[in-house]
Amino acid sequence: MKKRQTIIISSLLTVFLVMTAGYAAFTSKLTINGTSQIVGKWDIRITDVKVLTVAPNCDAGTPSFTNDNVTFNASLNKPGDVITYLVTIENKGTIDATLSGISFLSNDEKESPDIIYSVTDPKKDLPAQSETSFRITVTYNPDTKEIPNQKTKTIIGTINYVQKY
Amino acid sequence: MKKNFPWLIILNIYLIITILLSISHFKIYTNIINPLFWFIILLLINKNSFRSYHNHYNLYFIILNIFIITIYFCTGFILGFTKSPYNHSIISIIKNTIINVLPLIGIEILRYTTINQEKRHPFIITLLLILIEINYNQILSLHLKNEQFFKYICSYFFPIISNSILYTFLTTKQIKTYYLRIINALVIILLPIFPNTDWFTNGVIGLFNPIIVYVFSKYMFPKERKIITKKEKQIENLNYVLTLIFVIILTGFMLGIFKYKPIAILSNSMSPKFNQGDILIYQKKNNLKKITKNTIIIYKLKNQYIAHRVINIKKINNQYFYQTKGDNNNTYDNNWVSEKQIEGIYAFHIKYIGFPTVWLNYYFNNKKPLVGIK
Numbered sequence: 001m002k003k004r005q006t007i008i009i010s011s012l013l014t015v016f017l018v019m020t021a022g023y024a025a026f027t028s029k030l031t032i033n034g035t036s037q038i039v040g041k042w043d044i045r046i047t048d049v050k051v052l053t054v055a056p057n058c059d060a061g062t063p064s065f066t067n068d069n070v071t072f073n074a075s076l077n078k079p080g081d082v083i084t085y086l087v088t089i090e091n092k093g094t095i096d097a098t099l100s101g102i103s104f105l106s107n108d109e110k111e112s113p114d115i116i117y118s119v120t121d122p123k124k125d126l127p128a129q130s131e132t133s134f135r136i137t138v139t140y141n142p143d144t145k146e147i148p149n150q151k152t153k154t155i156i157g158t159i160n161y162v163q164k165y
Numbered sequence: 166m167k168k169n170f171p172w173l174i175i176l177n178i179y180l181i182i183t184i185l186l187s188i189s190h191f192k193i194y195t196n197i198i199n200p201l202f203w204f205i206i207l208l209l210i211n212k213n214s215f216r217s218y219h220n221h222y223n224l225y226f227i228i229l230n231i232f233i234i235t236i237y238f239c240t241g242f243i244l245g246f247t248k249s250p251y252n253h254s255i256i257s258i259i260k261n262t263i264i265n266v267l268p269l270i271g272i273e274i275l276r277y278t279t280i281n282q283e284k285r286h287p288f289i290i291t292l293l294l295i296l297i298e299i300n301y302n303q304i305l306s307l308h309l310k311n312e313q314f315f316k317y318i319c320s321y322f323f324p325i326i327s328n329s330i331l332y333t334f335l336t337t338k339q340i341k342t343y344y345l346r347i348i349n350a351l352v353i354i355l356l357p358i359f360p361n362t363d364w365f366t367n368g369v370i371g372l373f374n375p376i377i378v379y380v381f382s383k384y385m386f387p388k389e390r391k392i393i394t395k396k397e398k399q400i401e402n403l404n405y406v407l408t409l410i411f412v413i414i415l416t417g418f419m420l421g422i423f424k425y426k427p428i429a430i431l432s433n434s435m436s437p438k439f440n441q442g443d444i445l446i447y448q449k450k451n452n453l454k455k456i457t458k459n460t461i462i463i464y465k466l467k468n469q470y471i472a473h474r475v476i477n478i479k480k481i482n483n484q485y486f487y488q489t490k491g492d493n494n495n496t497y498d499n500n501w502v503s504e505k506q507i508e509g510i511y512a513f514h515i516k517y518i519g520f521p522t523v524w525l526n527y528y529f530n531n532k533k534p535l536v537g538i539k
Contacts, residue, residue: 012408016369017521018319021525022525023365024428025429025522025525042251043303066313094191094264160248162248162250164252165254165256165260
């Protein structure tokens with residue numbers, strides 16, 4: 001009995017500590033809402049991100065993505081410069097989904113007028129085993145007259161999908 | 166001699182079908198074939214063979230299950246809530262119930278019949294049912310060295326194993342486990358909000374929930390009480406309880422529920438103060454006036470945590486900005502840190518215990534492999 005208890009507790013604690021080490025390594029912000037719960041058939045994820053257009057002398061960087069997170073660093077040169085990214089979302093689950101909301105918020109309390117983000121909405125319906133894509137456009141405000149104090153801007157995008165029917 | 170129904174053969178064949186259809190026709194498999202298969206299984210099972218000799222114990226486990234679910238939802242008051250993605254129209258509820266709940270009922274009734282009535286070996290039945298429940302479509306779409314695969318294994322795969330072992334254990338005690346699975350599935354399908362738990366929390370809950378039920382069961386079944394003395398039983402239960410307390414506290418610590426939070430140091434930019442592989446404990450931000458020159462702050466930059474020393478401070482439009490530098494770096498950090506970016510202030514560090522995190526980060530992010538500790 002004692003041996004069995006030792007094996008159970010040791011095994012569980014070993015798995016738990018490995019998970020803890022992984023959590024410390026992979027902590028990242030969720031940007032697509034949705035739950036992957038017990039029934040396990042809900043699976044919407046980001047599958048690709050590409051640079052579509054880059055203004056001259058600008059740097060679109062190398063965008064990266066995980067299942068629920070897109071990261072990119074856009075460096076703009078002068079007012080009016082534009083960089084566009086194309087993000088692909090795929091419904092790899094078995095539940096037909098529909099878009100319930102999309103929002104992009106800046107971390108700054110006062111919205112910086114110098115860097116403008118705009119998004120083309122993805123398709124409203126995302127059937128199971130299908131994909132859609134949307135564009136994120138980063139623009140250096142063409143009306144800017146002087147070099148801004150804050151030269152970076154971070155946004156958090158949230159895309160909400162829910163079951164269609 | 167009564168011949169047993171060839172359940173093992175059927176399960177093995179269905180396992181192969183499950184794997185093949187998950188790869189090629191996942192939607193048809195999930196929405197039609199899987200529910201249909203388990204419906205046929207329920208028709209084939211001899212209803213007279215499915216009897217429970219401890220009906221009142223079923224009720225106690227149902228109450229315990231509801232209690233655990235309630236505790237799980239109360240974590241939402243700490244972690245926040247998120248909206249359910251499931252449609253709550255009548256048609257969608259019926260559809261989700263048929264697709265998700267019917268197979269669970271079939272799995273548990275089959276588990277009960279094969280283990281209790283036909284005396285099949287519990288290990289083989291448990292293994293087969295675990296393999297049938299796995300989402301192969303999801304596994305095969307994940308790269309083995311991708312961190313998403315690691316998260317999937319922790320939050321989905323380990324809990325399947327842990328819970329399946331629990332259900333087999335309860336089945337051997339004549340408990341009707343399909344009640345528990347129906348409740349768990351219906352909660353997911355019907356409720357409009359959930360606690361906003363991430364993969365780590367889901368994994369911990371899935372992994373250790375069976376321990377809670379197991380300890381509870383020790384008090385329930387009369388046979389167990391005769392095997393060991395009362396004192397030995399108390400010690401055994403105490404070990405499980407202490408393990409659970411340790412897990413809950415460490416999980417809360419990792420999630421940042423308490424005043425202090427840990428992070429693993431992945432580089433030597435602050436050497437010799439602290440080095441790669443150390444765990445840094447920081448006090449979460451509550452008073453920015455405590456930050457002066459030479460304070461070591463932890464801030465967030467592009468989804469990464471950085472722990473560097475404050476070199477300069479400036480104030481613009483009533484907001485403070487901090488220029489930082491790693492002790493072991495030649496230059497200042499590129500950008501001034503805003504108040505919004507600051508996560509906390511260095512408290513102390515513990516040497517070496519962060520190396521598993523360093524190794525995982527290197528492995529999954531394809532960085533140069535670590536040669537040694539020093």
